[in-house]
Amino acid sequence: MVVKVYGFLQAACPQRVLLCFLEKDIEFELIHVDLNTLEHKKPEHLLRQPFGQVPAIEDGDLKLYESRAILRYYSTKYADQGTDLLGKTLEQRAIVDQWMETETNYFNAVGLPIVINLVVKPRLGEPCDFALVEEQKAKMEKIFDVYENRLATNRYLAGDEFTLADLTHMPGLRYTMNETGSSSMVTSRPNLNRWWNEISARPSWKKLMEMAAY
Amino acid sequence: MVLKVYGPHFASPKRALVTLIEKGVAFETIPVDLMKGEHKQPAYLALQPFGVLPAVVDGDYKIFESRAVMRYIAEKYRSQGPDLLGKTVEDRGQVEQWLDVEATSYHPPLLNLTLHVMFASVMGFPADQNLIKESEEKLAAVLDVYEAHLSKSKYLAGDFVSLADLAHLPFTDYLVGPIGKAYLIKDRKHVSAWWDDISNRPAWKETLEKYSLPA
Numbered sequence: 001m002v003v004k005v006y007g008f009l010q011a012a013c014p015q016r017v018l019l020c021f022l023e024k025d026i027e028f029e030l031i032h033v034d035l036n037t038l039e040h041k042k043p044e045h046l047l048r049q050p051f052g053q054v055p056a057i058e059d060g061d062l063k064l065y066e067s068r069a070i071l072r073y074y075s076t077k078y079a080d081q082g083t084d085l086l087g088k089t090l091e092q093r094a095i096v097d098q099w100m101e102t103e104t105n106y107f108n109a110v111g112l113p114i115v116i117n118l119v120v121k122p123r124l125g126e127p128c129d130f131a132l133v134e135e136q137k138a139k140m141e142k143i144f145d146v147y148e149n150r151l152a153t154n155r156y157l158a159g160d161e162f163t164l165a166d167l168t169h170m171p172g173l174r175y176t177m178n179e180t181g182s183s184s185m186v187t188s189r190p191n192l193n194r195w196w197n198e199i200s201a202r203p204s205w206k207k208l209m210e211m212a213a214y
Numbered sequence: 215m216v217l218k219v220y221g222p223h224f225a226s227p228k229r230a231l232v233t234l235i236e237k238g239v240a241f242e243t244i245p246v247d248l249m250k251g252e253h254k255q256p257a258y259l260a261l262q263p264f265g266v267l268p269a270v271v272d273g274d275y276k277i278f279e280s281r282a283v284m285r286y287i288a289e290k291y292r293s294q295g296p297d298l299l300g301k302t303v304e305d306r307g308q309v310e311q312w313l314d315v316e317a318t319s320y321h322p323p324l325l326n327l328t329l330h331v332m333f334a335s336v337m338g339f340p341a342d343q344n345l346i347k348e349s350e351e352k353l354a355a356v357l358d359v360y361e362a363h364l365s366k367s368k369y370l371a372g373d374f375v376s377l378a379d380l381a382h383l384p385f386t387d388y389l390v391g392p393i394g395k396a397y398l399i400k401d402r403k404h405v406s407a408w409w410d411d412i413s414n415r416p417a418w419k420e421t422l423e424k425y426s427l428p429a
Contacts, residue, residue: 050359051319062304066318069310077303094277094286101279104317106264146263 003028006048007055008035009212012115012171013067014055018211019167020071022204024082068100071164085164092158099157099165103172110139111172118180137182144185144192151191156199166199173200178214220258221246221267222425225328225384229280230268231425232380233287235417237295243425281313284377298377308371312378315370319356323349324385331393350395357398357405364404369412379412387413387422 003021005028007014014030021028033039033054041052048056049065056065064070075085087093114136117128150157157165173196177183186192199205217234221227222243234241246252246267254265261269262278269278277283288298299306326349334341363370370378386409390396399409412418 050362051315051356062307064307064311066311066314069307069314072310073303073307076306090286090289091275093289094282097282097285098277098279101282101317102264104314105279108318109322143264149263 001060004031004058005029005055006031006033006045006057008033010214011035011054012175013053015171015174015208015212016067016168017055017057017070019170019204019208020074020085020164022207023085023167023202024074024078026074026078026082068104068168071100071168075164083162085162085167087158087161087163096158096163096165100168103165103168106143107140107169108172110136110143111176114140114180114182115172115175119175137185140182141185144189148189148192151195156195162199162202166195170199170205215273217241217270217272218244220244220261220269220271221248221253223427224248224267225388226266226280227268228384228421228425229381230270230283230287232383232417232421233284233298233377235420236298236380236415237287237291239287239291239294281317281377281381284313284381288377296375298375298380300371300374300376305372305374305376309376309378312370312376313381315356316378316381320353320382321385323352323356324389327353327393327395328385328388332388350398354398357402360408361402361405364408369408375412375415379408380418383412383418383421 003026005014005017005021007017007030009015009018009030009032018028018030020026033045035054039045040049040054045056046052048058048063051065053065055067055070056063057070064073071085079086085096087096113129114133117130117133121128147157154160156162157169173186176186177196186196217239219227219230219234219241220243222231223245231241231243246258248267252258253262253267258269259265261271261276264278268280268283269276270283277286284298292299298309300309326345329337330341330346330349360370367373369375386399390399390409400406
């Protein structure tokens, strides 16, 4: 059965889910929710995602939201299909979880205000808080220092293999590289740069970028 | 060798502690003196490179991020104590969904309230009243969604208590206590009943009894 993904191709959180489906060869149908006309805040969408966000999925009787929860569910359910994104042992999986948490709690928490101010607010005609952007960028440098150190001795964040830990960072990193004037934060750090180049060369990422037609 | 949890007196480590106690797993705690900046010293950074709490060491194995630790313990000790991940893959999907809601929607505004109401003077920065007001409004909007959901569901992920409920305990304990905004919980009938239920679980009472922040 084809999984229905309610979302928007250029938004980071739906991209996370689509990227996982591409890695795992899971068939999906993207149903466009138009963020520009605030469709995600309207009653019909609120029934699928009561916090008024994207994505939400429907898979037969199963309904689920929160992109990272969706990643975990499908990576577990289809462990034997496509790329193994969770690691093989409990200990490996926990390290994957650890670096998924760092994406949520550090990278995304610090990066989201940067994206909102530099990318979203201009579209809505709202003023940008440049002081906040500078503050957040300084915090991001420190976070990237930790990643740089980690990737000096690990090919991927959780170890030797590409996992959800790497995948979950990719939509946000695209903003870092292309839309917020921060690409030097990555290119100036050799291990981070090596890692980004490797993961963004994956066929699934290229396919997603083609679909999103930037 | 017994599992060790660093920084038990603070909020995030309590997510790990309550899970360990629920599952009946033996552990030791090692205090970390934030006032002295111990969390930024090389010895601690070797365990948690972002310099925050908790860090957990289980024999030769190291893991940080409280929610990752919760998942690890719940999975490793699946066969003992309550099953905090649900029975099926689909149950677990709901647990993951609400764990993520806690991390991405509930926690950030509550963290702002914690820092600016409880810790601003101690940490030496001015409390931002605008941020406090905005954060309370954001948290209230999230709690409205919880209220609707909990009117149809006993616990967040279904009819069973899970990691998703437990993850809310430490910072909500601050919210109804020292932050002084218990009304956000108590004014919402189903959220209030859910809070009374989970905060009266023996494992949480034991966590608070043994590891509360010294006054």
